[in-house]
Amino acid sequence: MTRVHDMGGRWGDGAVVPEPQGIVPVGADWQRKALALTLAAGGLGQWSIDTSRHARESLAPKDYMRFSYYEKWIAALADLLVARGLVSEAELSSGKAAPAPPHPRLFRAAAVGPALARGTPYARPGAAPAFAAGDRVRTRLPSRNSHVPGGHTRLPAYAAGHVGQIELVHGPHVFPDTNAHGLGERPEPLYTVAFSAEDLWGEAETQDDEVTLDLWESYLEPA
Numbered sequence: 001m002t003r004v005h006d007m008g009g010r011w012g013d014g015a016v017v018p019e020p021q022g023i024v025p026v027g028a029d030w031q032r033k034a035l036a037l038t039l040a041a042g043g044l045g046q047w048s049i050d051t052s053r054h055a056r057e058s059l060a061p062k063d064y065m066r067f068s069y070y071e072k073w074i075a076a077l078a079d080l081l082v083a084r085g086l087v088s089e090a091e092l093s094s095g096k097a098a099p100a101p102p103h104p105r106l107f108r109a110a111a112v113g114p115a116l117a118r119g120t121p122y123a124r125p126g127a128a129p130a131f132a133a134g135d136r137v138r139t140r141l142p143s144r145n146s147h148v149p150g151g152h153t154r155l156p157a158y159a160a161g162h163v164g165q166i167e168l169v170h171g172p173h174v175f176p177d178t179n180a181h182g183l184g185e186r187p188e189p190l191y192t193v194a195f196s197a198e199d200l201w202g203e204a205e206t207q208d209d210e211v212t213l214d215l216w217e218s219y220l221e222p223a
Helices: 029-042 049-057 061-066 069-083 089-094 109-118 197-201
Strands: 136-139 163-173 188-196 210-216 220-222
Touching: 029 049, 029 069, 049 069, 069 089, 136 188, 163 210, 188 197, 197 210
Parallel strands: none
Antiparallel strands: 136 163, 136 220, 163 188, 188 210
16 A cells, blocks of 8 residues: 555646755745754654654645645644654644743754754665675565555555666665664665666656666565
8 A cells, every 4th residue: 555645657646846956945934944843853863764754654645735845844743743742732733832841852053054964874784785786676566564554665656566677785774664663773785776767657758768766675576
């Protein structure tokens, strides 16, 4: 089963209008606040980036389709804050926080720039890769989280069951299917896999068009 965000190859959603250089602009004041709140809340250490992605894709389909980019962020953040007991539904409804001491991991403005500049590495020690560049592999079918029913996965439905070729081997990285649900990082080898666009979509703009995906080892089997 897939969620509403897994839209690749689906008819009826309208044209894709890319932002310049792939960057979603932060223009309006509320968008800047949404970004700031998301960063500040993430700095509390109560969830991982995979958990936050799962929260966004778990929004009700009717909301997901009508919300803009940062509306999705702020709606998912509200769900996470309530689920972790950091904010109550009453506080959200009233727009006023109950008196409370500062959180011990309060993410102050001066720390944001250096933290973003450092980034967050997700490479980890782990098992040697089972595949090498040039190997032909087939993705798992169906596309689903094999650890948590309905859980987060980075294997898109449109690529499930298709054959591609390993282009790059990245070594072990945090496995999002478990990390999103508090089941540990369980690092797995990560690969960039190239697929024929014609195989995935039924037709391609040009004959040699490819789609490349970064996929974890448990998503793959020898073709």
